[in-house]
Amino acid sequence: MHFTSLCILLTLMALCWCLDNGLVRTPPMGWMTWQRYRCNIDCKSDPDNCISENLIKSMADKMADSGWRDVGYTYVSIDDCWSQKQRDSNGRLQPDLERFPSGMKALADYVHAKGLKLGIYSDMGTYTCGGYPGTTLDTIKIDAETFASWEVDMLKFDGCYSNSTEKALGYPKMSEALNGTGRPILYSCSWPAYEGGLPPKVNYTQLGSICNMWRNYGDIQDSWDSVLDIIEWYAKNQDVLQPAAGPGRWNDPDMLITGDFGLSYEQSKSQLAIWAILAAPLIMSNDLRTISQDAKDLLQNRLLIYINQDALGKQGSLISQVGSLEVWKRELINGQYAVAVLNKGTDGLPRPYTTSLGLLNITQCTDGYKMYNVFEKEYIGMFKSGTPIDMRVNPTGVIFLFISPVSRSYMP
Template sequence: MPSALLVLASVLTVTTVALDNGLMRTPPMGWLAWERFRCDIDCEQDPKNCISEKLFIDMADRLSEDGWRELGYVYVNIDDCWSSMERDKQGRLQPDPKRFPGGIQKLARYMHDRGLKLGIYGDMGTHTCGGYPGTPLDKIKIDAQTFADWEVDMLKFDGCYSNSIEQAQGYPLMSKALNATGRPIGYSCSWPAYQGGLPPKVNYTQLGEICNLWRNYGDIQDSWDSVMSIVDWFFENQDVLTPAAGPGRWNDPDMVSVEPLYLDNDVSSR
């Protein structure tokens, strides 16, 4: 176990050329909703745990008031199931009006007022993994601009309901679209996870030019076996993964690292 953890450290610290947006010079640290709260949208029966602005405000308060922010945990990241099932009349994504009555921009400003950053989730496909509106190729520019208008600081871009050809076009296009907005938005790509995580299907040189962060492997589950499967995979493939990482471009073992991307999801119970 100690040697495996040291391997993860090396995966995250080798210096190479990075995406030229000036972001994530060190591994991003913060809190993500998915592993603990999944796609719980039942705010009537489960108001404390449902995906809503209240949940993310509560998490922001914990990071800012309980000392986590000073340790570097500054991202509060929304995952899937945040949006309405329909785009608005202008074709823009919109948050669910009942669960996010203040809108995403108001939530972003709540984070910023506390020295935190807001992350959001999108999907390079017709639908998100949870069945919400995705971002197909013809919606990439408008969605990137929408996130910028909302003052979002990071985008996690998943890959459900898309194929390899669409992903090869869409992931680089979203990188360009985010940069074109003029707002600094960290870009987390799930592309390699959908291509098996390894060359020749995955081009890590290209990834470092378009993404700040990328998922290499499958989702973490709430079990020790899941954690160990991720650690083992990184250990077995360290010769490929280590040279790919460095300031501004990081391997993402999905909440498992020496400098963790995501804080313990059960922080609300502390």
């Protein structure tokens, strides 16, 4: 009896240790290859845009030299299609040496010298989604050790070409293996996305004990329809998703596509505002070498990042709907709040909306609140509980507000 109790205690201690690896106490920020570059391995005809060390180095250069690192974007992550089609003679994964001639350790050194962190991709299955060698149950330990030896800082662990039973064994086992290397590696799990994202198939208590972040839903595509589909899924299931998130364990609605081809300026603001409300990882997938100044200004908006990186780590939620308008709210530290009013309409006319702090249930500070328009970078004024807040929200656009007690000072 005592032996059984001891085993249970040790198991619980191990789970706690897996959760508390000290990483990403606020949502991670960075850049990833997949959405923009997919599995482009044609370096002969498209050398500037193929999955290669040159692409990673050029993005790392931009992140270091163009202000991205300085506002918090630190992870530079390689997604699928980086490896050779076979493991080496010792059973280890190996990079494609035509596209990564210096090897992954040298690439990690280059990225680290820029003050950044390197992320890599593998798959809990026979193959990766792109058809490259996957990580099976018997290669988890050697793969974790390989990534650690390359001094990788993040692992995205996908779930193609495996079944539910293998995933249930493999995702916790990889968490244990990564921790066993002694190197702190952010662990991003795609597990729930392959199981429908919801209980009873998905156990968010378990996920929070083994993963730092996890994909809940399908891949984002470069379109407003895709962004809106993800937003609506999070709204529909927020009662399940919101309690699962917190410091060190984040719901991941997928990459930011601001700066690509599929979103208008207004729609880019909408994705960024809702991702900030959701306390989501801010992982871009775009071309930092050619990104427009407008897109860059949105992504580097310091007040938006301040909201996203709030230390309370509480995911926000949809609190009301009026026609095509949705009102989202997030509680922040020190009595502060963020509110996003999203217009899903496409009828061409900005839609009027009036609310108040009382209607938003932001009333704790009786002296009133200061309000800022996040994207306009302007101070709107001081408001009390019943003071009307009037706005007009552009089609597929958003008004994003930062609300702070008058006793606190914040300069956006």
